[in-house]
Amino acid sequence: MKQVKTLVKKTLKKSACKGGCGECQTSCQSACKTSCTVANQKCENEARK
């Protein structure tokens, strides 16, 4: 493509199928105890990989 560079394709829909295992870290246990930042948590679901 000349006009578009895609960094990430659709990810959310796919993640709904195999997601929700709950094995990932709770966001407040990493560094922030005062805001809610979830997009930086590592996924630990082997089935999704």
Place this chain on the structure above:
Amino acid sequence: MLHLYSHNGINIVLDVESGSVHVLEPAAYELCKLISDACYGDSAYLKVTPESVFINSACPSVFKDKLISVFKFDSNEIEDAYSELKELFEEEMLFAKRDYAINLPEDYPVKALCLHISHDCNLRCKYCFAEGGDFGHGRKNMPFEVAKKAIDFVIERSGTRHNLEIDFFGGEPLINFDVVKKTVEYARSLEKQHNKNFRFTITTNGILLNDEIADYINREMSNVVLSLDGRKEVNDSVRYDVAGNGSYDRIVPKFKKLVENRKGKDYYVRGTFTTQNLDFASDVEHIRSLGFNQVSVEPVVLDSHDPLAIKEEHLEKIFSEYDLLTEKLADIHKKGDFFNFFHFMIDLEQGPCVIKRVKGCGCGTEYVAITPDGDIFPCHRFVGMDEFKLGNVMDSFDTKKELLDYFKQSTVLNKPVCEDCWAKYYCSGGCAANNYNCHGDILKPHEISCEMERKRIECAIYLKALEAIGDE
């Protein structure tokens, strides 16, 4: 829904419902903006939908004429842009709609504890949300018997969850370090029998750190959060002991030594910025100059009447600091150096699933706080608010159903204000405690936090875009 923004000449479009991110050349960017405005903008001047726009084999003249007359793009460029955007639309990576169910669990196992191992502190930080460490309920340490029950509680309530998290928090947890060690030993002794993997973390101000404690932390804790606000004058003006002496000189050498011996395990040097250091990019830079490369510096959380509290009028300066920090990080990454700023970390590809993004931190469902007396609260920020007491681990492992149900609702899908926000899958509607403290309702986001979160996400995505472009 799209979010379109330009930063330093890079045009970015985030397709909210699909999670796709694209970098666009100017013609595609302006065309995408025109289509988005026509479909959803305030000035929705055409009654069109993305479907009706992209059904055409060539760019509709209403857009094309404007791109030629106002932006001076040539016809071929516009047609290329149109056909590429059309392809993205057809592949559900632009103007995508959510056509799938997000199935949230009926019941949540508890998998993470914030263990308030001490409600005492040797510092009196000016902005402490724990009111000097005791959360307004008297200075005390957690007896081992309570910690033990807390471990039994999380094992019993965690169902089939394998990874369990215990954060030793306070007050200052090193004041009661013997109980920390006994608790780790006790939890480890139960791992095999119950098929659990405990991950321990600790948050400390560093005053009581010594070689023995540092070695223990480096061995047993998967993450350690070391509190330091940045430049000495900044840190010492807000982080001081009972006698008013700043903590900087006492803690920095200990933090350096601990991190040197950490052998690559996670840590964060974690600071807070207030109205006294709105130039906080300099504090991040200072922490980096000390040799630390995993850093979080976060906005203070205080009642809006406090002189240190972040208010609407500070946002412009804060945004310019985030921009400055973004440029610094871009330079660092360009040189191939590693530096991680917590709030700019984003995993676009293999990050959290949409279920996690919707339900967020798990406050009051998967994550709870336990006080030195064994009281259970939805999270560390609700400790001391008696109306939110869920139970007590010494009495029973039962928790108040009506309160659990209240926190179970706390997903971004139940927050009307978030419905049209492009950042909804990145923050899940904010911190429940901030929301409650500001609006008396966990489902009503704290607007200033939202503004800052959106800015940080823009910076984080921009850094990813820069990385991808640089790779070409």
